[in-house]
Amino acid sequence: MTDPHNSPQLHSPPDLLALDAAHVWHPFTQAQTAPVPTVIVRGEGPYLYTAGGDTLLDxxxxxxxxxxxHAHPHVAEAIARQARQLEHVIFAGFTHAPAVTLAARLAGHLPRGLDRIFYSDNGSTAVEVALKIALQAWYNRAEPRRHILAFEGGYHGDTFGAMSAGRTSGFFLPFQDKLFDVSFLPFPQTWQGDPEVEAKEHASLAALDLVLEQHAGDVAALIAEPLVQGSSGMRMCRPQFLAEVLRRVKATGAFIIFDEVMTGFARTGRMWAGQHLEPYGDTASAISTAPDLMCLSKGLTGGFLPLGVTACTEELYAEFRGDTFERAFAHGHSYTANPLACAAALASLDLLEAxxxxxxxxxxxxxxxxxxxxxxxxxxxxxxxxxxxxxxxxxxxxxxxxxxxxxxxxxxxxxxxxxxxxxxxxxxxxxxxxxxxxxxxxxxxxxxxxxxxxxxxxxxxxxx
Ligand SMILES: Cc1ncc(COP(=O)(O)O)c(C=O)c1O
CATH class of the missing domain: 3.90.1150.10 (Aspartate Aminotransferase, domain 1)
Structure with a gap:
């Protein structure tokens, strides 16, 4: 008798589903009530093909x-080529062409000034890294600002820093007592023909002013999903509102973190959602609408492999230079800058640039x-x-x-x-x-x- 756990031929759906039910824990799923998961055997273009012979338009x-x-040949081939050359190497003390080339090409696309790329594994880690860079930059300056601002309804991932900044998304009740303190600003979500948009924006800006006053000198950073809050239901706000928030927060010296994990790579019609703010920049005070830190993942590899990027300014990077390790950013993941993921991202960029x-x-x-x-x-x-x-x-x-x-x-x-x-x-x-x-x-x-x-x-x- 074949042991189903060891069989190399595990592809008949009943076997798969029995083993899935016995061993797999699916994300964001109540196993007790969820329907049996659909087995996908292949993807091509916008289509996914099920083991039962159905076709799904993604x-x-x-x-x-x-x-x-799905399974775009240009990206698939780039990964295969890279896998035969170098699958992975420790990224502390070593470097490689896919990571360097990707960093340089991303810097060419990112808002001016965001030239420094820190790699991690996914959207949540890209957010953790951004929050930690912002907090440690203030620590390294010996001016330890500790407070973080975020928007109500924002979602930034499922790790503890990301959960703290996304506490109001409603997914994290069991962990409330373990999350750090964040001030949440009302998010003036709007839609076509919304007569109350200005009143909502006005209330949000008033709340912002109050928080900035209450935490004067202590605000380290504001984190936001620019213009579209994905997980809380594709809630949108106007670019002129967000530009005004940036102007007020930047005036305090606090850093701006744009979480473009969902919005990045042209989902909003521009390469970055933040670009929609450009017409609302404050030329008089020369405060730009660009963030100091930006988090990318999801579309980064075209959807092929997990990879996270936290991009930051050269000024921020400089805060971590010094003669001792204490100033350095003591953060890194085993698979930092994985060459296969970087190769996928480069191939995805080829397509995106067409x-x-x-x-x-x-x-x-x-x-x-x-x-x-x-x-x-x-x-x-x-x-x-x-x-x-x-x-x-x-x-x-x-x-x-x-x-x-x-x-x-x-x-x-x-x-x-x-x-x-x-x-x-x-x-x-x-x-x-x-x-x-x-x-x-x-x-x-x-x-x-x-x-x-x-x-x-x-x-x-x-x-x-
Ligand atoms: C805006 C945003 N930030 C962060 C994340 C977390 O990304 P990941 O699921 O790759 O950890 C998500 C995921 O949906 C997201 O939408």
Whole structure:
């Protein structure tokens, strides 16, 4: 008899699912109530192929990581080539071409001044590194500012620093007493035709002024997901608001950390979401809208391999130079700057730099803009919003993350051949850049049908 645990031929779905149920712990999943996971055997372009013979159109880029489509041959070949050359080497005291070339190419794309690249493993670690650099920079200056500012609803990952800064995302109740103190500013989320946006922004700026006064001289950094809060439901704010926040925070000397883990690599129609702030820069005081630190991951490798980057200014880097190790940044991961991941990132950048990719990004944005008025007119949908390739809408009466309706909606979309995972009552599209109008048409058709089936009119009546 074959031992299923050791069999090299483990590919029949029943075997896989039995072993999955026996041994695997899935992320963000309540195993007791979740449906059996779908076995995926292959990916190509925007499609995922299931072991059961179904095809799924990936409309969320597999948790926002995929840029150019699944198993893109250019990235796959770059990884294979690199694997035959050098798979990994310790990155303290050693360096290699993929990491150096990637750092230089990223610096060429990043906002001016963000020339220094620290590598880690994922979005959470990129955030931890940014927070630690900001705090240690003040420590090294012998001016130990300790306070961190963040926005309500922000999400920055699942490690302790990231959880502290994302405490209000609602995912971290069991750890509340272990998280460090952060001041949270109201996030003036807005949507198309929102008459109250200015009042909300005004209230948020007033709250900011109060916090800056209460913690005068102690604010080390502000961390923000620029313009789009992903995990809390693709909540968007206006660039002029964020530019004003930056102006006020920078005036205190505190550092700005932009967490572009989700928004980076053109999701918002520009390479970085922060670029949308540029027209609102304060030329009079010469305070730029660029952050001091930026966190990248997800799309960095085109969705192929885990890799995190924390980019910072040369001025910040200089704070860590000195004659003793005590000033150095004592942080590093075993797989720092993994050559395979760097090779994937370089290949992904090749694709991202092509004009055809930017044409595709513009086409996705244009398709969203064509469909959104129909969504806005539906009685069960509201708060329509879009930035670049990201489009989102609220479904009335659908409940919160992990709620019944949200789970049923996942199944509904999957039965329609779509990987489309609502965040609570937020229905959103964040597709890879290889999707075409016809793919978006399928997705929007399904969203409108879902609105009809699962939504409720404003009165609270549930539709049948
Ligand atoms: C804005 C943002 N920051 C950080 C993270 C954490 O990234 P990771 O899941 O790679 O740790 C996420 C993940 O969704 C994110 O959306």
């Amino acid at each position: 409309m969320v880029s597999s948790w926002w990581v995929n840029l150019h489509g 004009d055809t990719t930017w044409d595709a990004i513009a086409a996705i944005g244009a398709a969203h803009a064509r469909w959104l008025p129909e969504l806005a007119a539906h009685p069960h949908l509201h708060r329509v919003r879009q930035l670049g390739t990201i489009a989102a809408v609220q479904l009335r009466g659908a409940g919160g993350y992990g709620g019944h309706a949200s789970l049923e909606l996942r199944t509904f979309f999957q039965n329609r051949g779509l990987l489309l995972r609502p965040l609570g009552d937020t229905l959103y599209l964040l597709p890879p850049y290889c999707v075409k109008d016809e793919h978006l048409e399928v997705a929007y058709g399904a969203i409108l049908d879902a609105a009809q089936l699962f939504g409720a009119a404003e009165t609270g009546a549930v539709s049948t």
